[in-house]
Each structure stands twice: as structure tokens, then as C-alpha cells.
Amino acid sequence: MALKGNLRDFTITQLLNLINLARKSGTLFIEGPSEKAQVSFQQGKLAYAHVAGEDDSLATILYRANKITAAQHRTIKARAGKMSDKELGLLLINANYITQQDILASLQAYFVSVVQRLFTWVEGFFRFENGAAPPDGKITIRMSLENLIIEGSRQMREWEHLQSEIPSLDMALKFTDRPGTNLRNVNLSVEEWRVVSYINPKNTIRRIARTTQMNDLEIRRIVYGLLQAGLVELVRPQGTAPKLKPSLPGKTREEQKSLVNRLIGRIRSL
Amino acid sequence: MQTVKIVVTGPFSAGKTEFIQSVSEIDVVSTERKITSEAERIKATTTVAMDFGRITVGEDLVLYLFGTPGQRRFDFMWEILSEGMLGFIVLIDSTRPETFREGRSILETFKAYAPTPYVVAANKQDLPDAWELDDMRIALRLQDHVKLLPCVATDKEAVKKVLLELLYSVLAEMDANETG
Numbered sequence: 500m501a502l503k504g505n506l507r508d509f510t511i512t513q514l515l516n517l518i519n520l521a522r523k524s525g526t527l528f529i530e531g532p533s534e535k536a537q538v539s540f541q542q543g544k545l546a547y548a549h550v551a552g553e554d555d556s557l558a559t560i561l562y563r564a565n566k567i568t569a570a571q572h573r574t575i576k577a578r579a580g581k582m583s584d585k586e587l588g589l590l591l592i593n594a595n596y597i598t599q600q601d602i603l604a605s606l607q608a609y610f611v612s613v614v615q616r617l618f619t620w621v622e623g624f625f626r627f628e629n630g631a632a633p634p635d636g637k638i639t640i641r642m643s644l645e646n647l648i649i650e651g652s653r654q655m656r657e658w659e660h661l662q663s664e665i666p667s668l669d670m671a672l673k674f675t676d677r678p679g680t681n682l683r684n685v686n687l688s689v690e691e692w693r694v695v696s697y698i699n700p701k702n703t704i705r706r707i708a709r710t711t712q713m714n715d716l717e718i719r720r721i722v723y724g725l726l727q728a729g730l731v732e733l734v735r736p737q738g739t740a741p742k743l744k745p746s747l748p749g750k751t752r753e754e755q756k757s758l759v760n761r762l763i764g765r766i767r768s769l
Numbered sequence: 770m771q772t773v774k775i776v777v778t779g780p781f782s783a784g785k786t787e788f789i790q791s792v793s794e795i796d797v798v799s800t801e802r803k804i805t806s807e808a809e810r811i812k813a814t815t816t817v818a819m820d821f822g823r824i825t826v827g828e829d830l831v832l833y834l835f836g837t838p839g840q841r842r843f844d845f846m847w848e849i850l851s852e853g854m855l856g857f858i859v860l861i862d863s864t865r866p867e868t869f870r871e872g873r874s875i876l877e878t879f880k881a882y883a884p885t886p887y888v889v890a891a892n893k894q895d896l897p898d899a900w901e902l903d904d905m906r907i908a909l910r911l912q913d914h915v916k917l918l919p920c921v922a923t924d925k926e927a928v929k930k931v932l933l934e935l936l937y938s939v940l941a942e943m944d945a946n947e948t949g
Contacts (some may be wrong), residue, residue: 756940
């Protein structure tokens with residue numbers, strides 16, 4: 500029986516737990532709301548992970564991990580662009596540019612970051628293909644899943660909490676009118692400042708997330724902090740039609756006001 | 770016959786059914802079921818679809834009060850019940866701070882459905898362990914302009930006051946739209 504289903508019914512954390520306990524080897528393919536990913540396992544251990552459309556070449560991963568410089572990255576891309584990751588890894592180790600340990604640590608950090616992103620995917624389809632290996636030429640690791648599962652469970656709890664606090668990303672934010680609040684006196688991180696700079700009743704939270712390249716979890720974390728601090732409030736985005744329209748009988752405004760006044764009179768008399 | 774709808778919403782066990790019962794001229798048409806979840810067993814039954822109350826204003830006009838199911842797993846009903854509402858009331862149990870977060874979330878959800886006026890009613894204010902309104906305003910993150918009203922859902926006068934405040938807000942918004 501194929502292992503496939505919907506993330507709504509079976510979460511990433513539950514899938515990792517199953518793969519870990521059953522010591523499965525194969526590849527998990529996941530189709531999220533806007534992205535696709537694949538994660539490979541060897542005997543229940545994490546071997547490889549990749550989000551479709553992302554540059555996961557060894558050179559780029561090493562550059563992002565500050566193991567090689569921007570100039571070295573450019574040179575490698577230009578001269579060894581067709582080389583597989585395994586070939587490039589051997590070349591760099593033999594040339595004493597980098598150690599095997601650096602390569603494995605950088606790959607592990609990248610694969611873990613991919614899996615952590617998957618924890619925020621609560622919608623989408625998955626299928627596990629037994630025995631399916633990572634793409635040819637890719638370097639694999641062997642990492643136990645237990646810590647990832649614990650971290651995933653934490654993130655799922657946080658995600659549920661944030662989702663109940665901020666149910667819709669289609670709402671906009673506006674600065675509160677509290678007197679005496681000055682943003683300059685508040686200590687904000689770089690990421691928070693980036694979000695703050697886009698706060699405007701015209702911009703939905705989803706649009707801010709897209710512009711600042713944050714995922715749902717990241718933007719919710721920041722918005723939640725700003726809401727908790729009382730710096731912003733949620734408002735309907737300006738210029739957008741509401742899903743539902745209020746309905747009041749009566750053609751003219753005067754007729755409608757008269758109707759509301761009749762309601763008021765009736766309730767007073769109860 | 771013209772009909773007007775007001776929705777009464779709020780977390781599980783906030784007192785929505787009692788609120789509607791207090792002013793409805795008919796026995797509230799309630800779709801209640803026995804509680805099956807241990808965690809929610811603080812009362813015997815809960816609303817699973819909606820409560821429905823009626824106040825006749827005249828031969829040509831009727832006000833309907835719709836109470837939403839409080840448990841989140843029935844939230845697919847909320848948007849259906851909100852269709853065409855004049856305004857909504859969010860009822861919060863002042864003695865159960867563990868439901869305040871849920872109350873905030875419900876408020877944000879309904880605000881997203883429709884740009885209608887709303888008021889927040891702090892129910893069970895007659896109980897000794899009820900939170901004070903000022904503290905509830907902060908906990909619920911309500912801005913100063915949002916009406917937060919004391920309420921006892923079983924007390925007809927208190928319920929009338931909440932309904933009236935919502936209707937005053939409807940009138941005020943009409944006036945604001947005229948001048949704006």
C-alpha cells in the first residue's frame with residue numbers, strides 16, 4: 500500500500516516519526532500550497548532534502564554557510580558548473596579549500612532548514628516512494644530524525660497558536676492610535692523593521708510576507724509580536740470588497756435609519 | 770415581510786444560547802447536543818449548528834438573532850450564518866480567561882467576513898471571579914473605540930443594553946458614511 504495522503508490528516512512530524520520508527524529508505528515527495536519538496540531517507544535517517552526551484556548546488560550551499568567567498572562561488576559556478584556535487588566536493592577537499600566535515604555540516608544545516616520549512620506546510624499532498632534515491636551526484640548525509648521530530652512538534656504547537664491568533668493573512672495592519680507610542684523607542688529586529696516598513700491599511704499581511712520573502716510562520720511570528728506589544732491592529736484592507744455584504748432592508752438611507760430606529764424602539768420596549 | 774439579522778458569537782460556553790433566550794419572544798430554536806469531549810465537559814450540552822431567536826418589531830419587520838456554535842470544529846457554519854447580518858455581538862465569559870484568546874480569534878474572523886458594526890459583551894459580570902472590563906479590554910486587545918459592555922446573559926435588561934449599543938453603532942456608522 501502506497502504511503503500517500505494529505506498533510507491535513509497526517510502532519511510532517513507524524514510522517515517523520517513513521518519513517519524513523521519503520522527505518523524506511525526512500526523519498527518523500529510533498530506538494531505544498533505553492534511549493535514542492537522532496538526529502539530522502541536511508542534506513543530512517545535524513546539523507547537529503549530539496550525545495551523545487553531552489554539552487555541547492557554544493558557551491559551555493561557552501562557560499563550561504565560562509566565556507567567559501569562570493570568570488571570563489573562565482574569562479575566555481577563559472578568553471579565547474581557541470582560538475583556534480585560529489586565531484587566538486589572531492590575537488591575542493593583535495594585542493595585543501597575545505598574539509599569533508601565543513602561540507603557535511605553545511606549540507607546538514609541546509610537539509611534541516613528545508614525540513615523545518617516543511618513543518619509550516621499544513622495543506623498539501625504527500626507520497627513516499629520506497630527505495631527512491633536522491634538525484635544522482637548529490638552528496639547525502641545520515642542524520643537521526645528524533646531531534647527534528649521534537650523541533651517539529653514545537654513548531655506545530657507554535658503554528659497552531661499563531662494561526663488562532665491571526666486567523667487570516669488577508670487582513671491588513673495599521674498602527675494603533677495610542678498616544679505616546681513611538682516606534683523609535685521600541686527595540687525591533689531587522690526582520691521586524693522590514694515588516695513595519697510595509698505596514699499600511701492597503702497592504703495585506705500576505706502581501707507583506709511575499710514582499711519580505713517570509714513564509715506564513717515567519718510573518719505570523721512578527722505580526723503576533725507587534726500585536727502583543729499593542730503597536731498595530733488588524734484591519735480590513737482598504738479598497739477590497741468584503742466577502743459578505745451587510746444587508747438592511749430599505750432603499751434609501753433614510754428608510755434604513757428609520758428601520759434601525761424602529762428596532763431600537765422595539766428592544767427598549769421589551 | 771422585512772427581516773434583519775444580528776449574529777451572536779463567541780467561544781464555547783460563553784453564554785450565547787442564554788443571551789438569545791433572554792430576549793427572544795419564541796423559545797429559542799436550539800440545536801444542542803450532549804458534550805462528548807472530556808476537555809469541554811464544563812456544561813452538559815453545546816450548540817452544534819445554531820441558535821435562533823426572534824423579536825417581532827411590527828407586521829412588516831422581524832429581527833432574528835442567530836447564535837453560532839462555540840466549538841471551533843463547527844466554524845464552517847460561521848460564514849453561512851454571517852451572510853447579510855446587520856452587525857454582530859462577540860460574547861466572552863469574563864470568568865474564563867483561558868477563552869479570551871479564542872474570543873480574539875473569533876472577533877478577527879468575523880471582522881474579516883463583513884464590515885459590519887460589532888460590540889463585545891463581557892458575560893457573567895455578576896460572578897465574583899469575573900475580570901474587570903479594563904483588564905479584559907487589554908487582554909482582548911480591543912481599541913478604545915470598540916464597545917466592551919458588561920453583561921449577564923440571563924438578565925433581560927443587560928442583554929437589551931448590549932443589543933441597543935450595537936444598534937446605536939449601526940446608526941453612528943450610517944451617519945459617518947453620510948458625512949464621509
